[in-house]
Amino acid sequence: MTCGFLNWATSQRLVSVPLAILLLISVSGCGGCGGSSPSDKLARFNFTRAPDADEQAAKAKPAAEAKPAAHAAQPEKPAETPPPKPAEEAKPQPAATPEPAPAAEPAASTPAPKPEPAAQPAAAPATPPAPATTVAATEPGIAGAQKRQAVIEAMKLMPVGGSDRAATKARSHGLMALVGQALAQQIAETKSIPATAPVDATGKQFLSWRVHLLPYLGYEELYKKFQLNEPWDSPTNIKLSTEIPFVYATPGHQDDRTNLVLLTGPTCAANDRRATPISALTSRSLYNSVVMVELADPQARPVWTKPEDLAFDPSSPSKGLTGWPDKKFLAVTADGEVHDVPVTNQDHLNRLFVVSNPIDLSEIASAPTLPGSMASPGTNTSLTSTQPMAGPVSRNDFDPSKMPMPPTAEIDAAAIELRRLFQNEVREADQDHKKAEIASKLLKHAEYLQNDPVKQCAALQIAYRFAILAKSPVLVKDAFEQLQRKYQVDSFSSDMFIVRFGSENIQRIPAHRLPEFRSIARTILNRAVADNNFPAIDELIRIGTFYAASQNDQRTMSELERIKSRNNAAKKDYEAIQARFLSLEVPSLDEQGNQMVGKFWCIHRDNWEKGFEFLLRSNDDRLQYLAETELTSPADPRIQFKIAEGWWEIGIASPPGAERNRFLGRAAQWYKKSDQNMTDSLEKVTAQQQLQEFTRLTGVRDIPSL
Incomplete structure (x- = not known):
């Protein structure tokens, strides 16, 4: 998305140096747009650490930060002309010398002398704004807020390049990424997902969560104008509704209404009146919990300051989301990421929005292509791309005993080196058995890369991809099992794909290895039952019946028929429970x-x-x-x-x-x-x-x- 955004910006020929700088900031600082700086990764994924954990980690490992050191070398040029970026140079100082840390905040707002003013702003601004409705929202100098506002201002200057959905969606994606990043930071600080219409002890509603998010988006001055202890339509606050920030504005509409809303309900991640603690997402995680969506119906858009959002209706889960030409809507999860979700299956949406259902967003947001359509003669077999052609090795399970997946940019760089080693084989890989040979060689080569996790991960992912192109279920399984042993990967989605892929290419599975695929199917069937993942259960029963029929296993077919009958009864009762907004965890x-x-x-x-x-x-x-x-x-x-x-x-x-x-x-x-x-x-x-x-x-x- 970021690459497309930059190419689009270049095509407009905006020959403005300040604007180019702002665009570079957007690439490096926006988590939702693809930013991969260490600070942004930490803000997006480390939601459970204590507030001082990052600072302590920086003190404990000053020498380990190789990349930030290389990155920090760039500001030496601006050092000759200090005025352009005073705020950017102030932040690295606390990490190098812990004592002058309070000086970072005044340096960001005013380039005053460092030694003496440091003690005054540290004590003065910290207390007065604190009694406001949100704790961290009124503190000046929220990390990343100025960068986000700079990116927003830069996007205001850029023409959309058309009025169709394809043109406006690119901008909407970028703006939602900024809102998502700010929302994820607020969630990390407050340890809770904000309520759509927070109330006081008497039940009186005040201002929308969008207002309280303003400081995280760099709109500190606008936020200070609001009377936080008054309703949204009080004489003072109602006038401010006309000052809608560009980041909340609806493309193609010049009014005070927004199409960025929280999806709310007793079964959703966000509730109407009370904030949802992160600890309440027991069967989910932040990256699988949809919080904010983009409304498709212009008539349903609320005034941006009004505590009103989209109420989830299990009988019509796509309400307010249908109407886009591509039949998809943009959604933001609690980790700040933007997802493109298709509106194709009402049951899928119900399972996605009800957070008591353990589910991986990739099962819904990315509908994998059937393997049979992937290995056409014209399929690109470039070693540069490490993304599997289908059934992606998706986001991780956060297993602390395993390594996290390396960043995509590092894997792609490692893939370039691997291409040099296997370029001759790739050129001649015009048949399935040759692609299978490449996958086998890459699997063996990965064994010699134990001390280089990035290259090893790249080799295994490419092997996985070529195994799919070769229609070899055994090699697909072997490649993924090696990935799973060492790295944090989503085992359910990938195991589901392996079973599905194996059933469609069962003639290529040796008889002595068929029990391995049955074992995987049995394992994920038990997990799907425990997670109430009924579409997965139905598919696994169908696949299992196909396996059993190919072996003329009547006993297994009868057992699966009984499981199917029990599953249909469970599904009926489960849907009745969901229709009444009942939780499966708490009476x-x-x-x-x-x-x-x-x-x-x-x-x-x-x-x-x-x-x-x-x-x-x-x-x-x-x-x-x-x-x-x-x-x-x-x-x-x-x-x-x-x-x-x-x-x-x-x-x-x-x-x-x-x-x-x-x-x-x-x-x-x-x-x-x-x-x-x-x-x-x-x-x-x-x-x-x-x-x-x-x-x-x-x-x-x-x-x-x-």
Whole structure:
């Protein structure tokens, strides 16, 4: 996106030196636009470290910062003429000499003498703005704010080059990247995602989150004009709505309304009235949680200062987002990244926006091309590009025991060296077996690069890519497994692609290696079930059936048919839960809803302890009693027998299907436990009879112990 943006800017022939400087700042400083400076990476990904962690790390490892040292050598030229960039030269000083650190802030605002004014601004401005609504927002000198404003001002001067979506989308992407970077910084500092309409103790609404983000975008003076303890439409604040910053303005509209809104709702990352703590995103991470979206409907745009955004409707998840010619909308995740999301599947959007669903954004935002269409005779096999042709090795799982993926720029540079080694083979790679040979050689070559992680990662990614071009599922699997052993990669998405790719090229998998692909399919099926990823479950069942049919494995096909039936029942109950905005993690005030969620955990996920948390708060006395009694772990066989009787009665009264079988199965487990602990008695005889009846009704003879 950044490259396209710079080429576009060059094509306009804007021969302005200050503007060129601002463009260079935008490339190096904007995280969402592709910036890769160490400070920007830290701001985007290190959300859990303490505020002083970066400063302490800088003191502990001054010699390790090789790249910043090389980068810092550039300001020696401006040193001859100090006026152009006083603010840029002030920041490196605290890292080199910790004591004069307070002098960095006054240096950014006014080039006063360094020794004496340093102590005064450090004490004075720090306290007065603090009582405002947001803590860090009113502090002067927010890191990166001036750079962002400079980029915004530069973008104002550049013509769009057309009124169509393709032209305006490029600018929208750049502006949303700046807002996303500022929002990610605010989230990192406050450890929470802002509410769309924050309220005071009396429930009174004030100003939009967009207003409180102004200092992070460099609009400190505009922010100071607002009365933070007054509503957005008070006499003072309503006048300021006409001063809409360019970064919030809607392309093609000259008014006080914006199409940049938070996606809000009780199941979303952002809520209406209260900020969402980062810790609440248990099954997600910041880079998978959509926070801000671009509205497509001009009529739905709110006044930019008004605490109003887009309310998520699970019955119509694409509401407000449809209408773009390319059938895609731009979305920003909580780490500040901009994503191009297609509006093709309502279920996908529901799974994406409900943060209790663990899902990787790449499953939705990037729809991979089918492998069969990738290896056409005219396919480019350049070694310079390290991106796989499909099923990308996407973002990382942040496994602390593994290395993070090296930056793309470094991998591309390493790929150029690899091209010299394999350029002859690449020229002659006009057939699948020759491409497979290149992949095999690169895999072997990667073994000799253990001490050079960048080159090793580049070799493995290129091997992965050539294995896809060669239609070799085995080599694709081997390349990814080597990547996964050492680097932080998204295993679910890539394993899903390996299984899918293998099913479409099953004739190329040797018989002795087929069990490896079945094992991967079984592993990710269990993960998809645990994550309630129903589209993935459906696809895995289809792929598994195809594998089993190719081997005439009737037993596996019958098992998959049973899994499919159970999955359809689980999907139906899950959709009913989502339609009521219910959380699968925390009980709500909705007693009927708690019963639905509790049954879902018990029946479809066999997690009875989790289900009991909800059943205790349901409106069914029998379920409450059984949940409460089970949680006491009774040792008395008579109480165990009563629990079994309770589940049996509920099971017999339930309609045939998963619910009935699961409750009867739970009763059988307690009958078995009470029978083992009881001496001869009427209850013991009854328990043995009920166990025989359970086997007659369900055909299950092997009853697992509790």
